[in-house]
Amino acid sequence: MRCPACLLLWLLLAAGSAAAAEQKTPAGDLQAIATKFVDRLAAGDFATAVKSFDPTMTAALPPDKLAEVWKSLNAQAGPFLKQTGARAAKESKYQVIFVACAFEKAVLEAKIVFDESKRIAGLFFVPPPGASEYRPPAYDRPEAYGEARLRVGRGDWTLPGTLLIPAGPGPVPGIVLVPGSGPLDRDETIGPNRPFRDLASGLASRGVAVLRYDKRTLVHARRLAGKRDTLTLHEETVADAVEAVRLLRRSRGVDGGRVFVLGHSLGGVALPRIAALEPGIAGFVMLATPSRPLQDVYREQMAYLFGLDGVVTDEERARLESIGREVERVDHPESASPSGADDLPLGLGRAYWDDLRRHDASEAAVLLEGPVLVMQGGRDYQVTREDFEGWRRLLAEKSNVTFELYPSLNHLFIEGEGRSTPDEYHVAGHVAVQVVADLAEWLKGRPAATTPRT
Incomplete structure (x- = not known):
């Protein structure tokens, strides 16, 4: 995603x-x-x-x-x-x-x-050296917060992270940023863009502590490569996010009862499982989170990309048909051939897909305790308005859900025009200031969690 x-x-x-x-x-x-x-x-x-x-x-x-x-x-x-x-x-x-x-x-x-x-x-x-130079957004006020480097987790799987703490009297609310798929760093770096760094500095400048960290699939890539047949979302994302929540709750100057979790894209899919392992989270933010199964979103992404130039070649059509067969094997494991993972989407193993099928994130999200904020870019072709409307339907019975749609933003919540394409991810930009402002206001307006913490 x-x-x-x-x-x-x-x-x-x-x-x-x-x-x-x-x-x-x-x-x-x-x-x-x-x-x-x-x-x-x-x-x-x-x-x-x-x-x-x-x-x-x-x-x-x-x-x-x-x-x-x-x-x-x-x-x-x-x-x-x-x-x-x-x-x-x-x-x-x-x-x-x-x-x-x-x-x-x-x-x-x-x-x-x-x-x-x-x-x-x-x-x-x-990108080549120098092509990904980062320049902070105008809403970043470094004098408004302090920065600490720390380690998330314990034992052999610890991860480097960064905690931004607002200056002045506390305690303050805090939020953990859970990244999407792939071996991402704590900034969710892609080309010259650092969406999580934008969010962290923007929120810290507005009085919210922010913890972000490098993913396990980046820091421990070689060790995990030998475990692809058993890797699931738990090892990729959930376990480390839980450790990050616990660490943020213990951090000096942070109100342990007002710790929130934000998941971007696949990170949002993990939110119900994080909540199940760590009760008492004060609220949840779904940033461009799919409400449909991952394999269906993947198939739609590829169809969109092949059609960007207005022509789908015979080779591209054949590839789409192959992707369709891979998706079918996810939904019907009995149809898998003996070659196993190579017949499944994205090169992910059977354990990963079976784990996702057992944990229906859209159903589990309905049971989340605490307020939920759903944020979506209107130009996002990876997680689309169809997913946003899916959350509206799925969460319609919950009274503490807020929906925010930003028509001109892409998957990174960066401003743009026209149809979104992969090329724009390599053009320097920043998370829109309105997103940062809306998120900060929502976080600071939420009360402490009432569910007992373990």
Whole structure:
């Protein structure tokens, strides 16, 4: 849900943003492998390209999935034109080659991560250095709050996070920001945009404490790659969000009875499960949250993207039919073929999809205790007005629900005009000030939770 072209592509675009130690000269042999790999992508030779993968990557991105990623990337950035250079870096024990790629509409770097055996252990498409420079919004008033770096969770799965605490007397209300799908950082970085950083600074400037954190799928990506057959939304999102709520409640200057949770896109789907594990949350914010099953939203996204240019080619039509069959297997597990996860949408395993089917988020949301705020961008093609109207119907019997629709905003709640496309995610912008103001007013106007906390 939280992706420029589809969930899988968002995962590849959003990840790998951590700083790398630059090397003075590229590692020649790895550079040759990396540039040849990109040549094969451009030539459509995906069967040969995957022969450079390590076992984890081979399982996650077989030739047909790799082809889907490349075609989706071309749908966003335009046709591939040429390579324009390469550079090397080192991240932990991994060697990384960045291959600069010129597309018709954008310049991106293919970030290719190598293990000690010179096999490709990671693949990401990221903006080049300097292209993603962030400039704070006008509503950010740094003098109005303090900032603390901390760790969310415990044991082997701890995550780095940032807490913004308003200056002045407390205690103040607080909110945990739960990100969408993919290995996102605490800012929900995509290109030059940082929607969670905008929200955090805007809310803290208005008297609300905000805790945000890097996702487990970013910080512990390698460990989780070996668990794809058992990974569920609980491990991806729910467990860490619960730990973040508990941490925020204990934080100095925060009113533990007025801690809220905001979920963006897939993060909103997790809200009922977070509430079930941590009673006494003061309220919930659904930011562009689907009211329909994930697989149906994914299929609709792909149909929208293939139709953006007004023409659906035979190849695109065949891909849509293939996606339809994948979605059918989610809804009817008995129809799955022996190849398993490769026959399911987005390369996610059977455990993930079965877990989503067992936990119907739309039904569970009706049982949420406490006030709910549903916010939706009218230009959002990933989570659409159909989902917003779905929440109106599902939550119609609840008296403490507020609905806010912003006609000109996209999935990141950034202003725009016309039909929303993936290209606009790479144009610098900020979460609209009206969204920040409405959210702050709603949070500060809600009372403390009445449900006993554990």
